[in-house]
Amino acid sequence: MPDVRLASAQGRWILLTTVLGSSMALLDSTVVNVALPAIGRDLDASLAGLQWTVNAYMLTLAGLILLGGSLGDHYGRRKIFVVGVVWFAAASLLCGLAPNAGVLIAARALQGVGGALLTPGSLALIQASFHPDDRGRAVGLWSGFGGIGAAVGPFLGGWLVDGPGWRWVFLLNVPLALLCVPVALRHVPESGDGRTHGRFDVLGAVLGAAALALVTYALIEARGGGAVVWAAAVLGVVLGVAFVRVERRRPDPMLPPDIFASRQFTAVNLVTLCVYAAFGGFFFLSVVQLQVVSGYSALAAGTALLPTTVLMLLFSARAGELGERVGPRLPLTVGPLLCAAGMLLMTRVGEGASYVRDVLPALLVLGLGMVTLVAPLTATVLASVDTARAGLASGINNAAARAAGLVAVAALPLVAGMGAEAYRSASAFDAAFGRAMPVCAGVLVVGAAVAFTTVRRPDPGCRRPECRTHASVTTPPLEGERLP
Secondary structure (H helix, E strand, O other), X not given: OOOEXXXXXXXXXXXXXXXXXXXXXXXXXXXXXXXXXXXXXXXXXOHHXXXXXXXXXXXXXXXXXXXXXXXXXXXOHHHHHHHHHHHHHHHHHHHHHOOOHHHHHHHHHHXXXXXXXXXXXXXXXXXXXXXXXXXXXXXXXXHHHHHHHHHHHHHHHHHHHHOOOOHHHHHOHHHHHHXXXXXXXXHOOOOOOOOOOOOOOHHHHHHHHHHHHHHHHHHHHOOOOOHHHHHHHHHHHHHHHHHHHHHHHOOOOOOOHHHHHOHHHHHHHHHHHHHHHHXXXXXXXXXXXXXXXXXXXXXXXXXXXXXHHHHHHHHHHHHHHHHHHHOOHHHHHHHHHHHHHHHHHHHXXXXXXXHHHHHHHHHHHHHHHHHHHHHHHHHHHHHOOOHHHHHXXXXXXXXXXXXXXXXXXXXXXXXXXXOOOHHHOHHHHHHHHHHHHHHHHHHHHHHHHHHHHHOOOOOOOOOOOOOOOOOOOOOOOOOOOOOO
């Protein structure tokens, strides 16, 4: 049984290590969007290049995050975590030194691989190291510090872009890794799961990632049309079908199909797909809108988004408690509708937009919607499966959210009619943004309808989330396996 106490020196070192590691991935997911216009100008990238700058990272992260957790259980959680941190830092260095968009996109894909190793590992280290009496408080502190990092991310990204330059958005990860790795090796005990047997669903992970990659490519390049785009789309669908068939036949699949026998679990993941598709599209386009159309600096655009993360940081725990009292159906219905209203209000943000009059009201309504739905969504995911599979259920839900954001970033510019150079023209981007926000709002309304018609109150006594404080706007919180 793990016996490290939170009040001990080793306990504080372990918490520092996990916060540093998870902050690298969390900061990266929030600061890069702010840097997109500067990256486009410096590297002469098209809109498709900016889409791939975001999506290359999300693609490998979403496709491999479940596998990353399994590798830690078998080979050692500390070992895989450290490998992930070093890998992420090396890829970040390559991003910061990238001479062109192609190298940057490739490095971003490598970053996602590192993220898939360290993201589940940081929480697993806490759960495997701390005494059961201290584990809940340690997870709470970890998620709370992560929430602070999510809130600081856009501000920090804007400051770096306007100051030393966008490359420091990536280079910042290197000193964080140089601090994290020695502390992990010296103070974090190694742990594993003796029940693992060494069989990994590598084929499933490759098929899933390849299917997502081809569909993403087809959506991003669809503006040009042609046989290659159609071939990529068809092959992506074929590989998606192959992925499902492989998962059904493997004795130890990465994504066990029988977990979807729970109608509640399936329903909540459908809501997740709708909600995080809208969020992914919104946060990809809104920071560009603020900079290209409204004339905000990168720092001002990053700071403008703070209300959503601050509201979640302050009130997500209370929203979770409210969801436990009233049941998940109401918050999972009302929350997406509030978010939809916030995105519709963003259509008022155009040239010369006032922050107080135009931007802030939209973000406050959006933030209230996110506060309302995120914590109950996580709680419902955990309560919809057996306690022994709660960690797996959370990982699937987290991966689904990332995949939804990935597809949205690829598809939304196409649906909104954005040309390849739209972000270089304020009028063209503004018109497309005005078409994109109602699409995001419509997807959220669909999610609310799914929740209202399918989500029911879970049985009493089901597992509750350990991550009570959460402020990430791109993914739901990741819950690990609850150890004895």
